[in-house]
Amino acid sequence: MQVKLTDFSPDGRAVGRTSDGKVVFVPGGIPGEVVHITPVKQKKSWMSAKIDAIHEPSSSRISPICNPECGGCSWQHIDYDYQLVSKVGLLLHSLRELNPPVISVSRAAEAAVAWRRRVRWHVFGGRVGNRKGRSHEIEGGVCVQTEPPLQKLQAELTRLVASRGTIKMDVSAVRGAEGIHVVIEGKISNRLLRDISRIQGVAGVQHGEKVLGAKSVTIDDDCQISASNFAQASTAGNRKIREQVTLAASRLAGEEMLELFCGNGNLTRDLAAHAESVIAVDTSPGRHPGDWKVVTADAAAYVESHKIPKVVVLDPPRIGAKEVCSTLADKPWERILYVSCDPMTLARDITLLGAEIEYLSLIDTMPNTPHFESVALLRRRT
Numbered sequence: 234m235q236v237k238l239t240d241f242s243p244d245g246r247a248v249g250r251t252s253d254g255k256v257v258f259v260p261g262g263i264p265g266e267v268v269h270i271t272p273v274k275q276k277k278s279w280m281s282a283k284i285d286a287i288h289e290p291s292s293s294r295i296s297p298i299c300n301p302e303c304g305g306c307s308w309q310h311i312d313y314d315y316q317l318v319s320k321v322g323l324l325l326h327s328l329r330e331l332n333p334p335v336i337s338v339s340r341a342a343e344a345a346v347a348w349r350r351r352v353r354w355h356v357f358g359g360r361v362g363n364r365k366g367r368s369h370e371i372e373g374g375v376c377v378q379t380e381p382p383l384q385k386l387q388a389e390l391t392r393l394v395a396s397r398g399t400i401k402m403d404v405s406a407v408r409g410a411e412g413i414h415v416v417i418e419g420k421i422s423n424r425l426l427r428d429i430s431r432i433q434g435v436a437g438v439q440h441g442e443k444v445l446g447a448k449s450v451t452i453d454d455d456c457q458i459s460a461s462n463f464a465q466a467s468t469a470g471n472r473k474i475r476e477q478v479t480l481a482a483s484r485l486a487g488e489e490m491l492e493l494f495c496g497n498g499n500l501t502r503d504l505a506a507h508a509e510s511v512i513a514v515d516t517s518p519g520r521h522p523g524d525w526k527v528v529t530a531d532a533a534a535y536v537e538s539h540k541i542p543k544v545v546v547l548d549p550p551r552i553g554a555k556e557v558c559s560t561l562a563d564k565p566w567e568r569i570l571y572v573s574c575d576p577m578t579l580a581r582d583i584t585l586l587g588a589e590i591e592y593l594s595l596i597d598t599m600p601n602t603p604h605f606e607s608v609a610l611l612r613r614r615t
């Protein structure tokens with residue numbers, strides 16, 4: 234079946250329509266291309282399909298830098314400029330009903346390879362790596378998106394498990410100033426755990442309650458992090474997000490701020506440099522690098538039961554902050570600074586808040602993927 238691809242869906246798959254009007258999602262495609270496809274999954278109004286042949290390729294199509302089947306980077310077949318333009322398109326399309334203002338766009342990773350400092354790999358069948366797109370099979374080649382120390386770790390882990398095909402576990406790792414911190418989930422022998430802790434560049438390994446070496450490492454100057462905590466995927470990307478947050482915080486200087494979803498204080502330090510005071514809330518706040526007030530609580534429960542200051546900062550996970558924003562809609566805030574990794578949930582939450590966008594910025598934190606961060610400064614809709 235032949236289809237012309239016209240758009241990207243929010244998850245980065247190309248989208249077209251069959252001759253009978255059915256929407257078709259095509260991983261590996263680029264808008265503008267005419268492709269021959271085979272359906273993989275059929276529903277009443279849509280289907281997903283794989284490309285058999287590209288009849289009219291896009292001028293933005295490039296050779297993928299590694300295995301295009303890998304589920305880690307689904308946009309590696311697209312040249313970087315077109316990736317960035319497409320991310321702007323995805324953000325503006327998601328916010329189209331909110332009249333988004335002109336946005337600032339920054340390219341965050343210094344290079345399109347070797348930028349990722351934090352990974353979660355699966356181990357099975359003697360392989361270590363990401364799952365192939367929409368499959369349980371593991372792509373075991375060394376990931377060129379990761380920083381060189383993590384590439385070495387992946388190669389060493391593969392060497393350790395290659396002859397032990399029955400080992401099944403998940404490996405989270407983050408590269409900090411002292412080396413790599415690793416967290417293992419799954420069944421593992423004491424011997425393998427010790428061997429992993431001895432890999433060159435590994436600062437510490439944790440498996441359940443057991444810790445060999447460091448419990449955490451330092452990232453972004455003074456944040457302590459274990460591989461099971463959240464951190465932005467790239468150092469340069471986080472720097473750009475912090476620049477945008479600092480810019481917004483300087484506009485809101487002198488106010489009390491409530492920061493929800495604060496993690497280990499990554500943004501709190503920039504807010505605290507401008508705010509009168511900051512209360513920072515997270516279900517799992519970790520060790521913060523400053524002495525502002527940190528509250529361990531569910532964000533929705535907190536806003537339900539506390540007085541809300543004029544300025545609120547949100548940095549929720551991909552699912553957004555639906556309950557929090559519904560509750561905040563009736564509270565007397567004046568400005569909200571929203572850091573988001575998903576433009577769809579950002580649009581939903583701004584609508585729930587009854588807010589309009591005063592300033593918007595897109596930071597491309599993850600090249601070769603459809604993912605990016607947005608920083609939006611909001612005020613009440615007039």
Ligand SMILES: C[S@@+](CC[C@H](N)C(=O)[O-])C[C@H]1O[C@@H](n2cnc3c(N)ncnc32)[C@H](O)[C@@H]1O
Binds near residue numbers: 498514515530
């Ligand atoms: C995207 S991270 C942001 C962390 C931090 N702002 C940063 O820049 O590193 C989202 C944070 O939300 C926290 N979180 C997830 N669900 C939560 C909830 N229901 N209430 C409060 N915090 C939550 C997680 O622990 C995580 O630290």
